[in-house]
Amino acid sequence: MTKAELVAKIATEAKLTQAQSSRALNSLIESLASEIHDAGTMTLSGLGTFTVVSRAARSGVNPRTKEVINIPATNTVRFRCAKALKDLVNS
Secondary structure, eight states, rough: HHHHHHHHHHHHTTTTTHHHHHHHHHHHHHHHHHHHHHEEEETTTTTTEEEEEOOOOEEEEEETOOOEEEEEEEEEEEEEOOHHHHHHHOO
């Protein structure tokens, strides 16, 4: 499902215009990103938990030239789904 399809579905189910549902979805995404950035974690009941995790620096190989390259340390977001969502998918 694309973002446009999600906006259309939200608009239909919530009886909103597509512009309103688009603003609501964008606001949700911005709020999620802001909270994850500030607190390092964000939990949504029934959906799951987003957590910032650190990746250590490591070496990799350029597949084209076979040259060994250094990949710097970085932070990324990990998602762990809630049990309710897992049960829904598996039923």
